[in-house]
Amino acid sequence: MEDRNRITRLHTLLVVCLVLFAVLLGRMVYLQLWRGDYYAKQSDGNRLRQSRILAPRGIIYDSEGKELVNNLPGYAVVLQKQSSYKPETLQRLSNLLQMPVEEINAKIKASENFYEPIMLKNNLDQQMVTKIEEQRRYMPEVMLSVQPIRNYPYHELAVHALGYVGEVSSYEIEQGLFKNISQGSLVGKGGLEKSYDKYLRGEDGAFMEEVDVAGNVVKHYDSVQPVPGKNLKLTIDYELQKELETFTDKHLAFLRSSGIAPGARAAAVVAIDPRNGAVRAMVSRPGYDPNWFVHGISSKNWNSINNDPNYPMNNKVITGEYPPGSTFKIVTGSAAFELKKVGLNEPIFDGGFHPMVPTMGNAGGEVLGWLTFIKALAMSDNVYFYELGYRVGIDNIEKYAHIFGFGERTGIDLEGESKGLVASKKVKREIWDEDWRLGDTFNAAIGQGFNLTTPIQLSVMLSIVANGGTKYQPYLVDSIINSDGSLFEKPKRAEGKHIDVSQQTIDYIRMGMSATTQEGGTASYFAGLPKPIAGKTGTAENSHGRDHGLFVAYGPVDDPELVVVCIVEQGGFGSVAAGPIVYKAFEEFFQEKGYMPRPDKAAPKKDTIQ
DSSP states (O other), rough: OOOHHHHHHHHHHOOOOOOHHHHHHHHHHHIISSSSHHHHHHHHHHHHHEEEEEOOOOEETTTTTTTEEEEEEEEEEEOOOOOOHHHHHOOOOHHTTTOOOOOHHHHHHHHHTOOOOOEEEEOOHHHHOOOHHGGGGOOOOOOEEEEEEEEEEETEEEEHHHEEEOOOOOOHHHHHHSSOTTTEEEEEEEEHHHHHHHHSOOEEEEEEEEOOSSSEEEEEEEEOBBOOOOOEEEEEEOOOOHHHHHHHHHHHHHHHTTOOOOOOOOEEEEOOOOOBEEEEEEEEOOOOOHHHHHTTOOOOHHHHHOTTTTTTOOHHHHOBBBOGGGGGGHHHHHHHHHHOOTTTTTEEOOSSSETTEEEEEEEGGGGOEEEOOOHHHHOHHHHHHHHHHHHHHHHHHHHHHHHHHTTSSOOSSSSOOOOOOOOOHHHHHHHHHHOOOOOHHHHHHHOTTBBOOOOHHHHHHHHHOOOOSOOOOOOSSSEEETSSSSSOOOOOOOOEEOOOOHHHHHHHHHHHHHHHHTTTTTTTTGGSSSSEEEEEEEEEETTTTSEEEEEEEEEEESSSOOEEEEEEOOOSSSHHHHHHHHHHHHHHHHHTTTTSOOOOSOOOOOOOOO
């Protein structure tokens, strides 16, 4: 009986052993055959490390080849992807980087759907790099990566044209706003950096290295070198841009300190070549330093931008919508001549107000008597143009406003351009649900009321007058260049198109604008330049404070090479607020062209006009 029990126990033990052996054998088959590839990759992942080599973004040059945007070498700290991280590792990183653990965890969570290493902080200084290297043995999943850092060497210069870069967000990736992009990449967030991001970004490379258990590199493997982004050659003239920005800031400070315009803190200036639409300078004030965004903007800097009531981030040249004021009289005059509603030398009486709407007259109740077109435009007389508006009618004013490009985007190679607004019966009905009145026509005729325009639209209108009737699409990028300096391509632009306005009418407008800058005109001080300039003042009504001051001009009159438009918010009269900035633009331009000598830099500088 005892032997039988022993045999039974042996059989049971044998069965158990066989079962255990079968389980172990099955597990071994599962691990080696069924899941072999997976665990091989896991094993390699513990000793092999793949890292991305960020491609340097393309360099942006001015029209003469001066670097306006480039790249600097820098270090970044990144985390290798892990299923989880030790709390002590995250705390150590937090202390080293002076970054809250919550922020580190947020970056880890944001990248959980991606396989790339997690970027924690870039542009580390040498002291920070040294500290991290000293602590690396405690943090094997932490790496230091060498990468190009976007650099704006002139800080605020042309910032609204150039734009800025920042780290791509998970939302932007998920929404497909950027193609073929990975977590942690820098992308254009505004200006040309955004418009031409696909050219500037380049293609990232990668390298593989073997590491030991402490994360130290044991062996390097072959790498795929990054492909630098394409370079951009702009139409912007660095010297003109710099002088305009410097003088604009100085002049705004003068307007405030003198009491002429205490609220003058914002302005928009654009200079373009009327022969082709090339933008030579673009200034929007106030501005900001795009370098703030490259490394992740601080709360202090973000608050200084976000809390500024003058909206530094807005490019007022393309997004600012203002009543064009008396600069719109160019449109009204063109409509009257084209429709044969007035003759060049036909006198119209200005008694200080228009008899059909006696409440509407000139600023300050001024009375100018009998006027013909040239004097009326030079003196910016309202009553004369009320009469032209009455003769032409609102429908024709609307028609010719569209012919000159108002109410539509110019197509400049920047995102976010506004369309503006052209006064019409339909617009008033949509906004106020009211019938159109004669007073509305009078307001529209002098660029007030429902009319809204952007500075870039005004520059297109004035270019049409300057070049004899051709409408060009304004642009900032002349060409896209390969890293070796060869031409990659020229951006496609619409060809110039002659507008439906006669040469005779254009000549009449040019005569009136030329008289504006001569003795007796509203900007006679322009006679001090070596070549004659044609201009037009404007004052735009502002429901939120003092009127905006406008000035538009082109020159030289006999062969126009430059158009300049300036708007000073809450600046008051255009001849005082905006005219001096336009004067400075032509002064700098004429010095560059050799039409007038540059002042001796050693001598004390004097204000051109105040």
